[in-house]
Amino acid sequence: MTLARLVLRSLWHYRATALATAAGVAVAACVISGSLVAGNSVAATVRRTALARLGSTDVAIISSRPFGAHVAEAMSQVQGAVITAPLLLRPASAANPDTDVTAAGVQVIGADQRFLRLFARSARLPRFEGRAALVSEALAQDLALQPGDTLILHVASQTTEPTASVFARRKLSEAIRPLRLECAAVAPADGPGGFALYAETAQPRNVIVDRAWLAEQIGADSSADVVLIHVRPGADLSGIERALRSSVRLGDLGLTVAAHETPILQVVVRGSSVTLSDSQLEALARLDPGAAGRVDPASIMLASRIACQRTGAAEHYVLSASVPDIAVPDDGIVLNRWIADDLQARIGDAITIEWLEPAPDGSYPSRTAVLRVHGIVPIAAARDQMWAVPEFKGITDTARISDWDPPFPLDLSRITSRDETYWERYRTAPKAFISQAMARRMWGDGSSGWASAVRFRVGPTRSLSDARDDVEKAIMASEHIRRDGPTLRHVRAEALRAAEGSSDFRGLMLGMSIFIVASGIALASMMLRLSTERRASQIGIMLATGLSPKVAAVSVAAEGALAALAGSVVGSALGIPFAGALVTALNSWWAGAVARHRIELVPDAVGLASGAMGAFALGSLAAWLTARRMASAPALRLLGGWRATAMAGHLGSGDGALHPSAALESRPARRSPLIWWAMTAVGAALVVWRGVGRIPEAAAALSGGAVLLAAGLGLLSAYLTSVLDRRQPASALSLRRIAARNAALRRGQSVLIAGMIAGSAFLLVVVAANVRSGSSFNVRDRSSGAGGFNLIARTSGPLAIGFDTPTGRANLGFDPQDEAAFDGVEIVPFLISPGVDASCLNLAKPVAPRILGVSDAFVRRGGFSVRTLARTDRPWSLLAGDRRAGSGAATTIPAFGDAESVRWILQSGLGKTIVRETATGSYRLRFDGLVAFSIFAGDILVSERDFHRMFPDVRAPSYFLIRTPERSERAVADALRRNLGDAGMEVRSTRELLIEVLAVQNTYLSAFLLLGGLGIALGSLGLGVVQLRSAYERGSELAIMTAVGLTRRDLAAMILMESSGLLLYGAALGAVTAAAANAARIASGEAAVNWAALGAVLIGTVGVGLASCVMAAYRATSGRIVDAIRAE
Amino acid sequence: MSVLEVREVCKVFGERRVLDGACLTVESGDTVAIMGPSGSGKSTLLNIMGGLDTPTSGTVAFGGTNLADLAPAETAAYRASHVGFVFQEHHLLPQLTAIENVLLPTLAARADRSEERALSLLEQVGVAHRRDGFPWQMSGGERQRVAVARALINRHAVHLCDEPTGNLDRETGSQIVDLLLRVAADQASDARMAVVMVTHNAEHAARFARNYRLDAGVLVAGT
Incomplete structure (x- = not known):
């Protein structure tokens, strides 16, 4: 006789229980494995897609x-x-x-x-x-x-x-x-x-x-x-x-380097556009090209008109320059001899200078300034400054001014023959010289740059060609400048990183199926407990013969563990078809949860093994806890049998003996049910406070509801205690009283069953109440997730001319008949960077999320619901807040993001940072504000100023938020599509976007509802199995009751009463407390509760439970009951 | 040599004093019968003597060692090595055969698990032919005999029998008592087994060397 033999014999003898235990564990293993495999399938599909899109590119x-x-x-x-x-x-x-x-x-x-x-x-x-x-x-x-x-x-x-x-x-x-x-x-x-x-x-x-x-x-x-x-x-x-x-060569970096001998030895760096960008200018200013000396920027600008106020003479389309070799005060101007003669200007004369400033609406309004003639230089001196003028196709490459093809309006009637002569002789030699400050002013707000060239003076001891080479080498060695050119990216590694996804789909699938797992383990646990209780006297004799409680517990627990092992292996194998079912659901009814991405089933051994081990561990733990609890009871109590054990547990007697006197006289003090009523009051208070908006919704829904739920279970426990304590007249004995006594005798298990059903029903109702309805969105409310905008428009590329004004629309070639539709329409443009969608509609991790540049006008306008760290009435102004000085890796930029996207997709939060790499460097975006459930779900917002710094190449908006009167919404959308279709104009309603984002969340909730319902149904079914088993164990009792004249129907009714009461109470308690906790939300219409589906799930699960209990009752009372006496 | 010594043992449940200063000394090879009305505390006294329960006051010493001084594991070891129990209910494990039930205590005592001894005991109790049968295949008497054999497997110093014949017919009951007394008498002088039996049956009690009566918690020698 060995312990192993005892275990195996017991396992075989109680094989029915072992099978039920194994079945429960198998369910858990199946679901855990299947969920992990399904989650892995989503991740694997995303990974395959990401890699397939690159082909074999590394x-x-x-x-x-x-x-x-x-x-x-x-x-x-x-x-x-x-x-x-x-x-x-x-x-x-x-x-x-x-x-x-x-x-x-x-x-x-x-x-x-x-x-x-x-x-x-x-x-x-x-x-x-x-x-x-x-x-x-x-x-x-x-x-x-x-x-x-x-x-x-x-x-x-x-x-x-x-x-x-x-x-x-x-x-x-x-x-x-x-x-x-x-x-x-x-x-x-x-x-x-x-x-x-x-x-x-x-x-x-x-x-x-x-x-x-x-x-x-x-x-x-x-x-x-x-x-x-x-x-x-x-x-x-x-x-x-x-x-x-x-x-890589200079041209690849958008730069040219040239050496000049006049007016001094110098090396000049120019860009591929008329002006150098701010980052180029900054980087060039930091260069240290050996022996090359000072760095001087230069600028040029085309003045549309220069006139002498004294003489009234004027010239048009005058090239004006700011150069380091000709000093000019900020209010001054230096003319070359040619134009001075044309204007008959003298030193000190007031000169009116006009220039065109491009407006966002496509027009070119004139700006003017009055300057004083500070000096007149010879033409040769002007020719020496031609190094500052870049090439411009359509202007500098033409033989005559009248051949110019400029992008700005040009009135050829203003060009004189003298102008053409100058052009023929002196080309781009500047006619006028201004200060650097004036040049910056003429270039506007600087978003397009202002410096046309940077000059490095060459020292007297250095050769020009060497100096030129040094400058070129210094440029090529500058990481800052090289970053603007061709760079190496490990796209395959990036794709793999992004394919990890933001959401842990394994955990997500497992979480949605958790009810089924819990039901499976609960079923196994209840069967183990039931079986162990029935064998109380066996355990008692083992203890009485000297086996230690630990050894006795091990022998019982080992049976449970072996059953769990079998169940986990079988269940894990079944995890593949379960995963298949989940994947089929993700590709059909739940397609919204995975952004309609087609998922392939990818079984993985790790998921299957994890499911098996997890279920085995849970099942073994349940077996150990059950066995240990039983074996730690005094041997005498156990020898008295399971009823004595249960009674002693009820009485709470700590002695080893169970003496009849103790049953009547030594009952310990009971917890008064008043405490549960007090908890009910507390829970109700929390719910009411939420209803009047005094405490946050989440706090009330969970805490208030949870307190009510706990109080309800406490009241149930108190009731069951009172059932055994109550001294009722014996003449009032009834089947209902016997059923109640039976349930009360197993008070712990009864409360556990009711609690399991109640908790499940509670969570299902809470989940259903969190499904939001798109129809309840009021997008015209400025505090809504749409900020008051009802349309959102995007073009394929930046629009250099805005369509937010009649002039802009005219310049874009809009049909004049469409103009009426734009009456009363507000349009706010945004700069938008390249990048990926950072919303839940993108399954891949957004390694480079899209950035939106927010204008000052929008900051002033405000709108949306924004939560910020700092208290403020103007939250959007925080985007212009403090930032750490520095460039590259040290720069921190304030940013806003959609609250859900920041938390779940970007894995960040309020006050936290993420890193965004761009061609100009690495930036830490600090979330100073979170926008509640908004149309910005896929983007991160920064100020326009910071946007320019991050993405200097994005120069015009391609993202527009539009607010129209209700009557003209369709007309505006149609007009935009028609007139800007060539620009790739896409228009959709903000409501549609919000609903699309919401659909992902709602799909997950619906899936949770369905799987949760399945879990509860399983739990209810398990309840029936437990009842059946319990009835079998009480065969002799049923036999005696038959012998005294009760019918089979009476016995079935009694068994049914025991379980159905717990089932119905649990379901009602959970549903009512959850509904109460979410009453305000449901009443406001914010929650889109699918009452039909919810009701079907709850009624269905209760129905399944009742049906299984009915079957158990009739099954248990079929056959020759009196044979049970002999078997006992 | 005194094997078990019960001194001034009292047991109180709530306000009811079940045992009141019980004193009893059990020598090696003793046969002691305890009688008394139902609820008089006979089983309680036996449970205390076997370490299954603890006295409210007083001491129980085995071989000079106070049972109250033992840790729970040592108490279990005490039972495994020195005390055999026979209950009114047989408490056989239904999943084990007769011979396996007999060998169950050897798991605890890590004693000789040889089937020969188990079979020998089954022969002595007259159910050797049921060695491979399961409890539900036996009559009540046969089950109780197996339970007796189980109690004897480890050659304990003391056997505590709580109404072992309570559920049996007269003839079978006598056979069980015969068995107990025979086994007690068969031991060598230096390893003699003491038997303490609680019974309602005066006839059976009379066959034991010493008789006690437990009445209102007081243990009195004689009938």
């Missing part, structure tokens, strides 16, 4: 400006580089001319056949050249395109000028280039059609065309701004970094 060279072909060539020479594919990427919109359907947010990929080699599923795709294009699956579906169909693309033209610059080409016809293409084939979504550099859930809409052809069409001098590289496995990537460093 790293990429990426720049915000096109760079030369030599860079791609250098990459292809690197050892280990298998494929290098240069690309030209542009935003666009596409349209099917046959159906007039337009799609915005299109990415045009200029590539060659090397790009297709990166994708396995591209072998059968035809070559694309000229106007033949490959169209991605998603776009082909949107536009209903087939191979051979025509599509019209509107692509952003190449531009180097900041939008706010007078030299920027702002008209739509100049900024956007229409291209007529033919769809050569549809590119598969898991191939080149799905290409994206950023990991995002939404399907990309791509059009792939020949790169060289595209560059020619959009006026791009260089033919690539991205190079994709696939390397041999194990290849050293440092070779690519070295090749990049050595191949």
